[in-house]
Structure formats: structure tokens, C-alpha cells
Amino acid sequence: xxxxxxxxxxxxxxxxxxxxxxxxxxxxxxxxxxxxxxxxxxxxxxxxxxxxxxxxxxxxxxxxxxxxxxxxx
Numbered sequence: 001x002x003x004x005x006x007x008x009x010x011x012x013x014x015x016x017x018x019x020x021x022x023x024x025x026x027x028x029x030x031x032x033x034x035x036x037x038x039x040x041x042x043x044x045x046x047x048x049x050x051x052x053x054x055x056x057x058x059x060x061x062x063x064x065x066x067x068x069x070x071x072x073x
């Protein structure tokens with residue numbers, strides 16, 4: 001191997017190391033994104049359930065307006 005190949009080999013190794021770190025970072029970010037989506041889905045289900053419970057309570061607790069004729073009839 002000549003001396004001119006050594007700097008290129010070092011640069012290639014540096015690039016390989018950088019790619020390996022980037023691949024690891026991508027995997028970590030992908031896992032974090034998956035957990036975030038699971039959390040969002042869980043919160044959406046909880047919110048939907050709370051909305052349904054609120055509507056049920058509102059239907060029971062809110063008095064219905066009586067249908068009567070106005071006094072001027």
C-alpha cells in the first residue's frame with residue numbers, strides 16, 4: 001500500500017464510523033417515535049372515553065325544558 005492510499009483509508013474509516021453512528025441514531029429516533037405514537041393513541045382513547053362519559057353525565061344532569069304554551073295564548 002502506498003502512502004497516498006493511507007489518507008483515503010482513514011477518510012473511509014471515518015465515514016464508516018459516521019454512518020454507523022447515524023444508523024444507531026436513526027434506530028433510537030425510530031423507537032422514540034413509535035413510543036410517542038403509542039402514547040398519542042392511548043391519550044386519544046382516554047379522551048374519547050372521557051368525552052362519552054361527560055356527554056352521558058350531561059344528558060342526565062341537564063334538566064329538559066318543558067314544552068308549554070307562552071302565557072299570551
